[in-house]
Amino acid sequence: MAKADSHREAIRERKRQERERRIRDILDAAKRLFFLKGYQKMTMDDVALEVRVSKPTIYQYFKSKDDLFFALLAPASEKTEQALERIERHLMSGGYPSGAALLHDTFQALYGVYRTDPEAFRILQLFQHSGMIGALDEDVRRGFVAKARLTFEQGRRILSAAMDQGLLRRMDVHPFNDVVWALFVGVIQLEDSKGRGKGESPFLKPTLELAERLVIAATAADGRTAANAPPTDT
Amino acid sequence: MAKADSHREAIRERKRQERERRIRDILDAAKRLFFLKGYQKMTMDDVALEVRVSKPTIYQYFKSKDDLFFALLAPASEKTEQALERIERHLMSGGYPSGAALLHDTFQALYGVYRTDPEAFRILQLFQHSGMIGALDEDVRRGFVAKARLTFEQGRRILSAAMDQGLLRRMDVHPFNDVVWALFVGVIQLEDSKGRGKGESPFLKPTLELAERLVIAATAADGRTAANAPPTDT
């Protein structure tokens, strides 16, 4: 019976939507409360109250507090991934005239992600202290680490390719990638910890700009300037 | 009666020592457990059990869990302060021939502090997330922030003096200092979060070295090389 089937299907679809909607509501409330009170001070009951639902309902969708927080940074993680992918594609098609341009774009991209979702970055830093946050159910932790590794590999691929194109000084990509990431995250974290409560620190932008200039200067600072190297294609 | 007085004094002294000893025992246990299980997983009961003392006894010496942790990083904080002071004195007496030497020394000093007390660094990073860790009694937090500010001012003083001596490019010290600190802490944190459990990550040293070279290269990378500038004294 096609009609009955489609009816069932429609109902299933509506349920799926309701489910998604509820998940979104929970995430929104969690994010608001996290921003307002911090991880520890916010309780699951708070979140439940905010969504006007009882606590076990939340546990139906997220299996722990850690899990809920992990879900919170998924969008930012995705955005980062996409941004890096875009940069990689652009690089592969020979779109960058210099290492400086590439690095500038990279910093801009990361900054963009931060701007659209600063809380996500704070959560990210929280998770960096793997052992420190709660039990951190092993599989939640594993998922986080796996995603992080992917991003790092992507970064290394980009840097390697840039070196192959002569845009950057030849050097060990592993520490280089780590330095770029550590510098960016470190600056964000440092400035963020200063202007707590009053929005973005006025030092964030200049410090990030300095960090960028620093990396750019150093990658072209070894006698031969990177910009002099011939591009491999166009 | 001098004899009775000295007796009393001796007793008081012994008590003081016992007190200090107990505090040290608690701190040692706390540090061990923190290293083993992380902040959240370790309970005050754990610490009490390890010291073979009951929980309220601990609360006699430390007024909260946060407070206990804050006490844990005092030695490292002091060591950092001393190291920077040494560097500042050396700089003021014209002991640095170049900005590179100064920056190298600085990185080495920070690395030294990290090596003698890696857990302290992890705790430091924990506290950086001010709002996130527990209630963080306002006065504990205030104490931490005050200490941090002092260290930062010290760093800026050093950089300013180095610029005055022509060792470093002239630039805004505030972001510069922030970048150096963020870079160091960021690298430590990043590498630390990788090799969790298996001791120091094999990438820590090369990454730190690269970070150092990067900063050094960038501070002498603006046309005029810093090393060419005339020293102001000696």
Next chain:
DNA sequence: GTATATTTTTTACCAACGGTAGGGCGTCGG
């Protein structure tokens, strides 16, 4: 339209945690 099966949400609860009150015990001073 009613009875049955299924899914979702709630009430009521637990164990574990940080922290505290109040009493007991040993030690010091007279």
Next chain:
DNA sequence: CCGACGCCCTACCGTTGGTAAAAAATATAC
């Protein structure tokens, strides 16, 4: 030998993350 004092412990509290099981809501079958 006695009282005072300081240290420490047992026993407890309030809160929190998390769960079991009833209850309510909803879909399905007849």
